Amino acid sequence: MLKAARQALFSSGLQYPEFTAPEKQPEDYQVRTYQAAKWVSTTLSGTSLDEAMRVGFRRLFNYIQGHNHKKAKVEMTAPVTCRVEPGAGPACESRFTVSFFIPKEHRQVPPPPSDPDVFLENREQFTAYVRSYGGFSNETLARDELLKLLESLGRDGVHFAERPYYVAGYDSPFKLLKRTNEVWLLQTQAHT
Template structure:
């Protein structure tokens, strides 16, 4: 009974992309996950503010799942929402942000085509990523702090990784107040995506 209550209160209940996780080594403060190849609905923006890009991108994708697609069908929300970040060349340069929703299993073979020209189907090949998980309401400062902690851990462990792009990842609706789950992802070397 308690487990069922916990699942209702603390799990999103949304479909997630399939992955396998390696067993953590002692003292390891990150996960290593291999995600299966899958389709994601995506939109790309440029700018200086990650949170503003995330908000605009989320709105475009939310309109898509609400029926702004050629089949005029509602598509189930999934988790997580990922944001691939390609940092600008310098401090005053725009970064590129690609915000994505995982396409639910029932639409993986043939996702409804988007009506918005700025929304597109992205086919991600299988990839392996290093994952650092943290809680709370995430913001740009937290994302940067958690990314730096992950990079320090990977350097400490002598792990080969791709320094850009990196991903910021969220699992929860803005209305969920407790037990929030956020992540930063850094791709394993030779796994550029």
């Protein structure tokens, strides 16, 4: 437990999902193609991204601490992602799916979750447009960065899905400097 807690608190030595990226990148965002991977996830409904991240993180942290059918400890990974499917209007509930990447040593047969609100998912390969930003992320900052990414993609005439979008965080709340956060929009194919 100490190792997982230390990793969660200090964000060192964590495994990340594999991706490839072209050498030539736009100046204000990146294009990344993530390989197919397994993730452990939980879905919540509500109006607050911050609350969904807090509750979702706690559920998933319990899973990696051994609250699963194998009672197996699972290494902490990064990033913690949150898939956001916005509600129809400003006061409507959104769906938030908070996820941890499954590390290599558990990838073939991840421990089945014992919490009915936690599930395993296979993410197929996907390409995302990624905007990085620092500081302590919150719902307002993530939304501002998403708007900047939308503006950049519009400027460059690329094809993307506006919904859902992802918010990704790489650091523990105890890391004070050089924090890394991201917003992702998924690439779509041009319609002919």
